[in-house]
Amino acid sequence: MIPGSFSYHRPASVADAVKLLADLGEDARPLAGGHSLVPMMKLRLATPAHLIDLHGIAALKGIRRDGQNLVIGAMTTQHELLASDDVAKAMPILHEAALLIADPQVRYRGTIGGNVANGDPGNDMPALMMTLGASYRLESAGGARDVAAADFYQGAYFTALEPGEILTSVSVPVPAAGHGSAYEKLKRKVGDYATAAAAVVLTMSGGKVATCSIGLTNVHETPLLATDAANAVIGTSLDAATLKRAAAAAEAIMAPAADARGPVEYRKHVGGIMVTRALQRAAAVAK
Amino acid sequence: MNDLTPTREQRTAALEGMGCKRKRVEDIRFTQGKGNYVDDVKLPGMLHGDFVRSPHPHARVKKIDDSEALKVPGVLAVITAETLKTVNLAWMPTLAGDVQMVLADGKVLFQNQEVAFVVATDRYAADDGINAVIVEYEPLAPLVDPFKAMDANAPVLREDLVGKMSGAHGPRKHDNHIFEWTVGDKELTDAAFNKAEVKIKEMISYHRTHPSPLETCQCVCSFDKIKGELTIYGTFQAPHVIRTVVALIAKLPEHKIHVIAPDIGGGFGNKVGAYPGYICAAVASIVTGKPVKWVEDRIENLTATSFARDYHMTTEIAATKEGKVTGLRVHVLADHGAFDACADPSKWPAGFFNIVTGSYDFPTAHLAVDGVYTNKAPGGVAYRCSFRVTEAAYCIERAMDILAQKLNMDPAELRLKNFIKPEQFPYHSALGWEYDSGDYHTAMRKMMETTGYAALRKEQAEKRAAFARGETREIMGLGVSFFTEIVGAGPSKNCDILGIAMFDSCEIRMHPTGAGIARMGTKSQGQGHETTWAQIIATEIGIPADNIMVEEGNTDTAPYGLGTYGSRSTPVAGAAIAMAARKIKAKAQMIAAYKLEVHEDDLEFDIDGFRVKGLPERFMSMKDICWAAYNSVPPGMEPGLEAVSYYDPPNMTYPFGAYLCVMDIDVDTGVYKVRRFYALDDCGTRINPMIIEGQVHGGLTEAFAIAMGQEIRYDDVGNVVTGSFMDFFMPTAVETPHWETDFTVTPSPHHPIGAKGVGESPNVGGVPAFSNAVNDAFSFLGSTHIQMPHDFWRNWKAAKDLGAVA
Incomplete structure (x- = not known):
């Protein structure tokens, strides 16, 4: 539980950070909150020769409104996300989900950028970002590009992030006024990853679902967008048969690993229940 | 006397002696980060x-x-x-x-x-x-399953023992066999089963877990x-x-x-x-x-380092149709891992597992324990329990519920019917122990009245009907546990470690100004000895607890003792402390008699000093006696005021308690909620009620963890898969239920202050209460026994296996 030796760098700008990344190559890793990377280093499962600490870059911090989007700097902590009135008012699901991440100590250090960029299927924010239709700003020495959250995740710990790139911000479209949302997460205890979790954002019209988006956490090697399940509820009043169909459609795309949280069958089963419960709760709060 | 003369109550309170909720003195440094680990x-x-x-x-x-x-x-x-x-x-x-x-x-x-x-x-x-x-x-090839350890083709683990067909505890049946230990009358027990009207048999496992102290x-x-x-x-x-x-x-x-x-920073046997x-x-x-x-x-x-439990207990009870138990038969397969590194008194390869008759009057019983080697870590320590007592308590408490279910009787009623009666103490159990004291019926009835047990059963029946009608997906369980522990190892006649008798010790030195230092052979790991030991001395000799410094843990200065585990500190060292204090008091009485110019027999001890009988104004305080001990002792007496006591207890002590857990389980997810947990403990004389309450809270939290998820698990090829707190269930304050505590007081007749020990009771009694609650919840769906730990997915699986989930 002691990391190997490494060199520590603390750039003051994104330009300096991406230059360091370009110069140092594959032996370098950017360090955000450190809650994924540092434990891996302590187990020597990760042995980067260089750590590029992003805490010195003021431009990576903060939450601002940009037209119809909230733009969240990558180094914004989960705690800062929770403290933001803009987030609480415009997208309560982000507030709700951030509260379910680990514990207060982790949330003081853990960042939104680290959470979404690491590609850990257990993290809560990636599925949420897919559900909300967010995109990520990726910057490198060669310039910047935007990638939709839905296109970012390729496999466990494999993402669209190219060598030399740093995820610098997350841009989240503000959901329609009167929308309903819910994040249902089953976990064994405080601090645990989800056994299964479902995010739902929907709008209602005349007692029927008008639009719906569903995301799933930790039931596959990547976060999932449950499109078939979402389509199955549109135009319905979420009657029992519809909920059952939606849960089944969501379970059909799940492929969780068996682990101490339970066997595959259980994790899929409760994944379906999380979808059902999130749909019901989101509909109940929609106006 | 004027208004400033303290009353007797004020003088007693000033001592902060036994019965006082004295604040823990060690916490001053612990809460400020000033401990020295x-x-x-x-x-x-x-x-x-x-x-x-x-x-x-x-x-x-x-x-x-x-x-x-x-x-x-x-x-x-x-x-x-x-x-x-x-x-x-x-x-x-x-x-x-x-x-x-x-x-x-x-x-x-x-x-x-x-x-x-x-x-x-x-x-x-x-x-x-x-x-x-x-x-x-x-x-x-790894050997993981203890049930395959003695197969003919099992890989031989301990090549150093090949050919040695006798071990420290007798003959070995196989190269992977460690010992067989039997207790009780086999013939009589077999006969009881042959003529039994009702019988139950179940393989009850207590899974491998770990004490996992903070430090x-x-x-x-x-x-x-x-x-x-x-x-x-x-x-x-x-x-x-x-x-x-x-x-x-x-x-x-x-x-x-x-x-x-x-x-x-915590030990719990580790x-x-x-x-x-x-x-x-x-x-x-x-x-x-x-x-x-x-x-x-x-x-x-x-x-x-040192797992705990891993006992697989095939348990049978014979009984009459009316629910009177007539025999108990238990076979244990004990998985010891790669080396037999159990921390038991040397002559007890399965600890005191023969307390497995529990609180019940079994006329006959027979127990056999086979220990085997597997490719797992060694250990088998007493995780917050006296040696293998928690396994025994779980075994009998689960089995009594299974018997109640078979008889279609209420589990509390079945227990009341079979309890050892107050007039039977000292009680000789079928497996060889002499229970010192107990009043089980009073404790059980107090639990039932305080919790509204009958009303809870009624609510459960209504909920079951609602479940059957499809109106709810939640089931409700009541977990009754009535445990009897055996703690305070132990009498030299049957307890030793490597040949050293399991006594304990105390040395007290009073200083001239009425303060003193006391040292013991025990060692606190969080139990609060610095606080409670001083309280015993305060009451015994009339010096305020604040004036007594308690020191443990340095072998150069502390008298020899066997240490702190198995709830032995209060039963053994606590007695040594009282006995050493009484030696101090006896010498103080002689000094006081000399100074007050009366015969010793004319003096009586009065809270914080000696008084001449019938002459209340002729009084010498212990503080003044301490001073006199260093300058004007009676002719021929050695100066100073010190005493040492080594205490070899005449018997163990037998704390007991009545617990009830009320649990609701969502069958669709297996998620449980502990609605209520009530714990009545009888640990005899209560030295510090606040510390007892803290001990009970801590032990119940461990019991909750063990029953509901905490396990050391190996996969089929011998990889240990629970090596961190991500997967080894360590509940936080968020998961931990609210605890309701209560007590009765049945002092130990053989202990100088009547105390029995309490630190481990809640772990011992708590685990069966949680497990019985889960099993009770599912019983109406047709199950008789569901193995621990009862985490979410296993609860869901139980519901699914019973047809309650599609």
């Missing part, structure tokens, strides 16, 4: 050791190449079994009469076994060093080559035993070994045994002449 010990020139550990559960060690490790800057030495053989320490004796490899000698027998010890100038270099040691292994095991060993003295700072629950063990195996004179256990880390650090210090520190990390603690 082993890892706080930093000696000049201190080196650090760390282990190379086996990735394989069973393998031959072909070669250990340390050449690259020795090139790592800061690495000074790599110690292997070959090194240790030069000082005859490659193997060490265990407390259970077996031997254990200190470092892998030709073979590894469990994953994360210690293979080599790297000594370096700092922790980082040591870790770099262990990563540079190259070990060549030849993997062997892991650690030590600093410092050998002084000039004086030839070895000082060991360590996380030891029994420092004197460690000193004697070191003397015996390292062949050092015992007076040249100084063992110091500073503040300890810190009783001797571990390879201690031996390696001591050898490394002797070799280098420098202090060497070894500190376990969490993974090492969970996977290598």
